[in-house]
Amino acid sequence: MTDHSTTLIDLTPFTADHCLKCNICTSACPVAPVTPLFPGPKTVGPQAQRLRLPGEPSPDHSIDYCSGCGICTQVCPHGVRVMEINTQAKAVMTQTHGMSPRNWFLSRNELWGRLGTPFAPLANFGVGNRWLRLIVEKTFKVSARGPLPGWAGYTFRGWWKREIKRRPRPQSAPDAQRVVYFHGCSTNTYEPHIGKLAVAVLEHIGLHVEIPPQTCCGLPAQSNGDFKAARRYARTNIESLVEYARRGIPIVGTSASCITAIKGDYQHVLGLDDEDALLVAANTYDFMEFLARLDHEGRLPRDFQPIEAELPYHAPCQLKAHGMGRPALDVLDLIPGLRCWEIDADCCGIAGTYGYKAEKREIAEAVGRPIAEQVSAAGARLVVCDTETCRWQITSLTGAKTVHPVELVALAYGLTVDRYTPPLRAGTAAHAAVGGL
Amino acid sequence: MAEKRKVNRCTIAATQGRGSDVIVIGAGLSGLLAAVYAVKAGARVRLIATGWGQQIVSPGWISVCDRADDDVIAEVRGYAALHPEHPYALAGLDALVCALDLLQDIAEEIGEPVAMRPRDGHNLRLPTMLGALQTPLLAPAGIAAGDLTEVEEPLLIVGFAGWRDFYPALVAGNLSAQGIAARPLTVSLPAERGSWDDWPADLARRFDDSAFRSAVLRQVQPQVKGAARVGFPAVLGMARHAEVRREFEAGLGCPVFEIPTLPPSPAGARLSNGIRRWLLRQRARVQIGHAVLRGNVENGRCTGVEVGALGHANPFYADTFILATGGLYNGGIQSDEAGRLWEPIFGFPVSGPPSEGRADWYQGRLLAEGGHAIHGQTGLRVNAQMQPLDGDGAPVLENVFAAGHLLAGFNPLTDGCAEGVALATAYKAVSAALAARA
Known part of the structure; x- marks a missing residue:
């Protein structure tokens, strides 16, 4: 791996020069208002960047309390990549002061996902046991209230291997009808049903699905300042995906945050701006973004059964970073009877691994409070959201069930998969099903 | 044609899911009003x-023809x-x-009312943080309450010790020099933060906390001493702004008004945030x-x-x-x-x-x-x-x-x-x- 610090200087940190110190980012930051420990994105970002040599650490540790949600970058009217500057400064801090075992642990979600799978019942007992969690909180500083998923006990990749043996797909599809599915770690080990539904929807559309080797997107390592590991993960993915990108085969993923990393962070945070990385980024789509594009081209079947429901939708902070609007809402609007509305909230607070850290859990819960208030005011018991950690956080904040939008699309198409119960019913009987929602 | x-x-009708009736580009005052109007007219x-647009770095008032x-x-x-x-x-x-x-x-609908002078359609005369006078037609209600067209004197201008963005003596001095009797008062803020500065938006959020604002109110109460009105920097609450003003007026026994300070403007942020929430609830898309x-x-x-x-x-x-x-x-x-x-x-x-x-x-x-x-x-x-x-x-x-x-x-x-x-x-x-x- 070559040293990428030169490209980092040239790009992201340079945007600090556009900062007018207007503080719009400070007034929008969801973390600064709920804790005195974080002085706000402008102070730790462009302000600290003014005279700081690239590679030098921040003057204090307050940057550690940045959640990395990126709202600052989005509200800035001048194009300063505030969050990216801050994430790079965090990496310098990690290099200078080392990484805590806890942060290393949280950065290796992919590893724990795979290791826990064969021992799912035991592992699930562990994450569900309050006393064990309190011990882990005391020793490792992983919050006992951080919503940890359970292991499914099988992997999505394992299921796919068996599935294509059981029902071999014809291999003769032209490239224009092929699509690559990037499942991410969570779908692989915690929520394989999301991946199975995604495959079912893509095949219903008439596409040939390919699932090449892949690893963690690298975002957890990046957020914790371990750029070395993040770049290693990124390289593995780029190498596996670039051949498809060269052939113009779209790469689609159901985790909006993994897709943010591939589309944007590899370049703007990790400094991977070679031809292969950019080609993969250009050909990668969020799952719902991909469906919305197909719809615009007239290629998305409209054989939706009605779903009579009015559901709140949360757009994760990392999805907002895509610049693709709210494709989930655009697609769900096509389903007769379904009326989704967007919750007014910048971030649910979990921000990847941030909300799992004991000293930050209270902050994460305070950041997510607007979601809880609006969901509760609407009396909703089901919330739609594109990213896994946000779904778990929203469930822990509101008590409501959460679904990925692909679950509603599959439901409206009448698609089902093994070992999965849809959250509600489609068709004419749906009124009764939704009455309590 | x-x-x-x-x-x-x-x-266009055939362009399906992603097609809107109206796309508004820009989230300043124009863009926000355009979006609201189009939604109210039934458009997608x-x-x-x-x-975000410049209302967050502006005082929050609406100049229509200042010289009228x-x-x-x-x-x-x-x-x-x-x-x-x-x-x-x-x-x-x-x-x-x-x-x-x-x-x-x-503004009324989202709970951030703006006000103009009742009946006559004249401009307001509002004090700035330098104690000069500006003459917009409309302003957020808390700021409009500072209208000095027919002024009962004296005014009490309150600032906070150690805060770099507002100097009550400067405001009161310049108002007095223009014939509007005003006296300054500096009170201290409950300590909480470390070494960094507070921005107006930070302070506004701290005023949302009732213990914090009570501590401020208690210091001002004995100093009112016959003041006709009390002016504060425009940081009286973010989410609970209306509540804070009501509480202060009740607690001080006279009208309370706000004077805009440096950016970011809490009034502008409240307007933007309120309109965003309203648009989302109407199922419009907001992509910032x-x-x-x-x-x-x-x-x-x-x-x-x-x-x-x-x-x-x-x-x-x-x-x-x-x-x-x-x-x-x-x-x-x-x-x-x-x-x-x-x-x-x-x-x-x-x-x-x-x-x-x-x-x-x-x-x-x-x-x-x-x-x-x-x-x-x-x-x-x-x-x-x-x-x-x-x-x-x-x-x-x-x-x-x-x-x-x-x-x-x-x-x-x-x-x-x-x-x-x-x-x-x-x-x-x-x-x-x-x-x-x-």
């Missing part, structure tokens, strides 16, 4: 902006009659009046964070815009487009060293002062009478439908309408009508866009 429109409507609306001594609308009517190229003349007085009504309605790169044009119509996004640009489609991206200081108009001016999304012709380069734009004083030529002469020329015009005076695109500071024909810095123009032209642009769809 009518037939052509009909054909295009069919095409998508608001796209690079970032009596009836403001009558003054604007007279002025527009003499200046047919001014945006007020092009948009028409009805648009201005309707826009001001709409702003008051939506990525700039529109270009418009795609076919046969004299815009079919969609491309947004610069991670990985690849993203297209968004609509029947009509409202361009409210701001002027030279806001990114809606770009310039270079050679003095060239351009509108980056559609490449609309930009009029500007004759110059050999940027150096010719400047004079000795930024805000001098008449000002820099670049402030008063730069912008898009539009017709009465707010359609940007080409060199021959014909509309460039039939379904794109412009509003706000990117228009030519007025000086947003010195004319004292920046917000009024933003609102009136946004209203007229949306009216024209909706009429074009019908």
Whole structure:
């Protein structure tokens, strides 16, 4: 791996020069208002960047309390990549002061996902046991209230291997009808049903699905300042995906945050701006973004059964970073009877691994409070959201069930998969099903 | 013409999920009002902006015609009659009046009321953080309560020890020098933070906390001593602003008003946040964070815009487009060293002062009478439908309408009508866009 610090200087940190110190980012930051420990994105970002040599650490540790949600970058009217500057400064801090075992642990979600799978019942007992969690909180500083998923006990990749043996797909599809599915770690080990539904929807559309080797997107390592590991993960993915990108085969993923990393962070945070990385980024789509594009081209079947429901939708902070609007809402609007509305909230607070850290859990819960208030005011018991950690956080904040939008699309198409119960019913009987929602 | 429109409507109707009725580009005052108006008219609306607009760095008040001594609308009517190229003349007085009504309605609806002087239609006379007087027509209710037109004296001006953004002695001193009796009071804030400064938005949020504001109130109460009104820097609460003001008025036994300070403006943030939440609940889309790169044009119509996004640009489609991206200081108009001016999304012709380069734009004083030529002469020329015009005076695109500071024909810095123009032209642009769809 070559040293990428030169490209980092040239790009992201340079945007600090556009900062007018207007503080719009400070007034929008969801973390600064709920804790005195974080002085706000402008102070730790462009302000600290003014005279700081690239590679030098921040003057204090307050940057550690940045959640990395990126709202600052989005509200800035001048194009300063505030969050990216801050994430790079965090990496310098990690290099200078080392990484805590806890942060290393949280950065290796992919590893724990795979290791826990064969021992799912035991592992699930562990994450569900309050006393064990309190011990882990005391020793490792992983919050006992951080919503940890359970292991499914099988992997999505394992299921796919068996599935294509059981029902071999014809291999003769032209490239224009092929699509690559990037499942991410969570779908692989915690929520394989999301991946199975995604495959079912893509095949219903008439596409040939390919699932090449892949690893963690690298975002957890990046957020914790371990750029070395993040770049290693990124390289593995780029190498596996670039051949498809060269052939113009779209790469689609159901985790909006993994897709943010591939589309944007590899370049703007990790400094991977070679031809292969950019080609993969250009050909990668969020799952719902991909469906919305197909719809615009007239290629998305409209054989939706009605779903009579009015559901709140949360757009994760990392999805907002895509610049693709709210494709989930655009697609769900096509389903007769379904009326989704967007919750007014910048971030649910979990921000990847941030909300799992004991000293930050209270902050994460305070950041997510607007979601809880609006969901509760609407009396909703089901919330739609594109990213896994946000779904778990929203469930822990509101008590409501959460679904990925692909679950509603599959439901409206009448698609089902093994070992999965849809959250509600489609068709004419749906009124009764939704009455309590 | 009518037939052509009909054909295009069919095409758009077939563009399915992503097609909106109206795409508004820009999230300043113009863009927000345009989005609200279009939603209220029943349109499917998508608001796209690079970032939040300048209301967050502005005091929050609405200047319509600052120099008017009596009836403001009558003054604007007279002025527009003499200046047919001014945006007020092009948009028409009805648009201005309707826009001001709409702003008051939506502000009330989201719980952030704006107020004007009751009955007479005159400008407010509001103190600034320097103790000077400004004369906008409308302001957020808490700020408007500082109207000094008929003043009962004395005023008490309260500031906070150690805070760098507001000096009560400066305000009170300058007001007194103008014949308005005022005295300063400095109170201390409950300690909480470490070593960093508080911004107005930070302080406003701390006032949401009842223990915090009670500690402030308790220090002011014994010092009221017959003051007719008490002024604070405009940081009295963010989410609970109305509650904080009510509590302070009850606790001090007299009217309480706010004086805007440095950015970010809590009043502007409340307005933006409130309108965003309202738009989302109406199922409009609000996309802040990525700039529109270009418009795609076919046969004299815009079919969609491309947004610069991670990985690849993203297209968004609509029947009509409202361009409210701001002027030279806001990114809606770009310039270079050679003095060239351009509108980056559609490449609309930009009029500007004759110059050999940027150096010719400047004079000795930024805000001098008449000002820099670049402030008063730069912008898009539009017709009465707010359609940007080409060199021959014909509309460039039939379904794109412009509003706000990117228009030519007025000086947003010195004319004292920046917000009024933003609102009136946004209203007229949306009216024209909706009429074009019908």
